[in-house]
Amino acid sequence: MLTMPPFAVVRPRSVDEAVDALAQGGRLVAGGTDLVPNLKRGLLDPKRLVSLRRVAALRGVHTEEGGALVVGAGTTLVDLAADTRVRETWSALARAAEVVASPPIRNVATLGGNVCLDTRCAYYDQTDFWRGALGHCLKTCGDVCHVVPSGKRCVAAFSADTPPVLIAYGATATLVSARGSRTVPVAELYVADGARHLALDPDELLTEVRVPRPGPGARAAYVKVRSRAAIDFPALSIALVLARAGDGAVSDVSVVVGALGAKPRVVDGLAAIAAGRPLDEATIGAIAERARAACHPLGNIDIDADWRRAVLAVQVRRALATLGA
């Protein structure tokens, strides 16, 4: 079998201990479901792992007085998806959590790990032997991109299920380091460079995610396009939040799409084509077309990019029709 590289593990018991440990260098591991396969494939070679398993303070879901949902980064996906409040009020988040991989993985994988999931690429998520045979790429130690040969920036695919939903809901993330803490919109956690797509500093720990309560009448959906009904990472991930006025007219709509380039794409220009209009076939068609035009699936995932683009429009249309029904 593939063997693990050697590394040390430190096991802090509190957030303070964790950020102190992190300040001394090392890589965080929570559920390990993303990290461990990457270690075995030789994609990373950390000398030290900081395990969050014993940091109880990172686990748990609660709602704030103003109604916002706060999810500890160490909350497992299975617990998140099963939470009654989440299922009732932030159903698209529950959906995104429950379609990650498979039950054994969701039992240990955490929300924080999903938010910080490494980008993935058909040319990167391979063994050391395979990558060596092809020639190393921008995301490892090479100077070429096998997806976009003329490209200078890595376009590995953003492959996590929950962030597009969090972004569509307008969620924020709390980042803590030994230097202090800050709160940033989840949308700003990512940059368009697949080799280094997280905007976190190396000594920062994601402690919790805060999701505002959707306004009255708002409805949300998460659509995961993938080959199989389980296991697979998304070939497309589509989060939608739709708010409507009393007369049924669209007051706000957001569409966030993952599994394109290195960060989720927030489809822009939707207000101009949808706000104030009835959610009829024409409006839905215009939103779907806008999403299609704004999103460019790439060859970083081994599922035909043209097909993914065609299906994106279909899925946006269907999801909106369902939300509007």
Next chain:
Amino acid sequence: MNVVGKRRPRTDSADRVTGRTRFVDDLTFPGMLHAKIVRSPHPHARIVSIDASRALALPGVHAVVTGKDMPVRYGIIPWTHDEYPLALERALYVGDAVAAVAAIDEATATRAARLVDVTWEPLPHVLDPEEALAKDAPKLHDEARHGNVTKHVELVFGDVDASFARADVVAEGEYFFAGSTHAALEPHCAIGVWEPTGVLTVYSTTQVPHYLHRELAHVLSLGADRIRVVQPPLGGAFGGKSEPFDLEFCAAKLAMVTGRPVKILYTREEVFYAHRGRHPMKMHMKLGATRDGRLTGCDARTLIDGGAYASFGLVTTYYSGQLLTAPLALEAYRFQSTRVYTNKPACGPKRGHGSVQPRFAFEVTVDKLAEKLGVDPIDLRRRNLLAPGARTVNELLVRSNGFAECLRRVEEASGWRDKFRKLPFGRGVGVAGSFYISGTNYPIYPNEMPQSGVQLKVDRSGRVTVFAGTSEIGQGSDAMLAVIVCEELGVPAESVRVVTGDTDLGPVDLGAYSSRITMMAGNACLQAARAIADQVRAAVAKRWECAPGDVVLAAGQAMLREDTARQIPIAEAFQWAETDGGTLGAVGSYRSPKDVHGEYRGGTIGASPAYSFTAHVAEVEVDAETGEVKVEHLWIAHDCGRALSPVIVEGQLEGGAYMGFAEAIFEQHDFRPSGLHRGPSLLDYRIPTSLDVPELHALIVESSDPEGPYGAKEAGEGPLHPSIPAIANAIHDAVGIRLDALPFSPSRVLATLQEERRC
């Protein structure tokens, strides 16, 4: 029958699902080393030099072997020995083995393997079989007589041109069957143990211990009498472990060099490189019929992409044509099949070896013919059934034949009459049929000895031990042997021990391939068990002063047929027999009948003592906007002659249909232009999860074959065949498109639908 045909769980199921089964990788030996194989990163390259000094300098490394340590060619087919355990001069695909390193543990071996410095001279490579046929194509094997051709077969039966001249309707197509691999859960593993006495034991995940035994003797220049091959229970094989691999030779050689046991366990990636999976085939298939729906002739041309080595390719090439001549009768038939070497992992046998691909092309062409004729495709098949006891156009003797019943069962169970051409757009049903061999009629190396032997030891405690050379690979062959013993000797299942997969203990059996074990080892076991039963009945009859024929052995007792109250425990009956005749034991063996095929060159390949028959109906839902195909149901009617263990037979029907469905919709064993496998992992190579699987309806049909034990035939491979064309035909019924290439991925379906709309 007291035991045969009764539903009971497999005796090994509990161990398998609770983790108690000991697979090869679960075995460890004192002082055991672990080895890793160094593989070529190039699809085609000359080995200029190999320098192992850096690897050997690493603490914990014990030995390195290269091609020069085993410079002997081997191959599963005696006429195509074209492989070395480790490549000697050239590597022929990405993943070809060139050296092996043994060290104190797996991590050290892995590190050391990276320190073996191979100097390569990359050579031009060829991946496409058509390009490989070009005159100026890079040549893979110097000894091949015709460029990159492994084997070319052309056979003609009857006047094919006249048959098409007579046809009122002709249907044809160009088909492509993408390759697929077995994806057994258990990766290949081997352990070599070298005794100071000069005896080599190799524990292996092989499904052909006997052939491995022979090849080890050949390559290592050791007497076969000094070699023992042990095959513990396997975690699946499906044909992917039916020939020797680099790891068995390397584990053995490294054990001999170091004097310590050596284990090699493939990574999942290495399993993809070892491959020997289903050959990609480009097929032209043409069928003619008269206006009243009688098939006249069939003309097939097939180009087979073999990968880097021959493997079973000679047989594959014949099977691709020979196994199309039933269940529908043909008046005239011609096939031309050519297998070509390419710089990719070698293809070989996968469940339904050689015939799944042409069966797809054939059954879709039949569907096209039915459409042109305006006839229901089930009715069209009924008009062309092979007569009972008939020979096929290529002279295969088919005795039992339950195909008509298979058609009836799937037609009824699926509600075909209410569905075909009647479901709303997007939903459809399709039908297909097939047949398959119950064991290849001849061994791989020509000899007149039995293909299967069984030895029974009967103990005065009441225990019966079956010694057989068969391989339990998850298919249930141990249970099959036990059923026969229980039926004949009346012992309870708990009293039977089945010892298989060990060349020191069991008589030769050729292995778990070509769906041969029930037919061949089953008959051998039946013969041995009946010999014992005769002795036991005679001993009881003597004491009861009755005729031996009046004694029944059943339910753990020997009893009088006319007065079953008169009975003694079977153990006591065994003791009487042992008292009378000495130690109780018997052997049985099986040789296939030789008058069941044509006398022409190649007539023996495709011949079998008996043939199974299968019909499927698939029901699908096609999303015409996304191209996604959901297979809702597969009805699988299979004529297995007689179901010795119905639970196991149903499992085979479901498993085979699942595997065909997986190939139809999901699997892509595909390569990048550089010769790299696109995704050698179970994340990228997508086999369906339990959530993706259709409702599988297993329908057992029993035609009772005169040659099979209790009438039994195979159930392991046949049931896969019709899945793929049935799904293709159902997609046509649903949305009106023909998919002549695999897999039926959403992108292909959507592109085909869009193409159709443009027309």
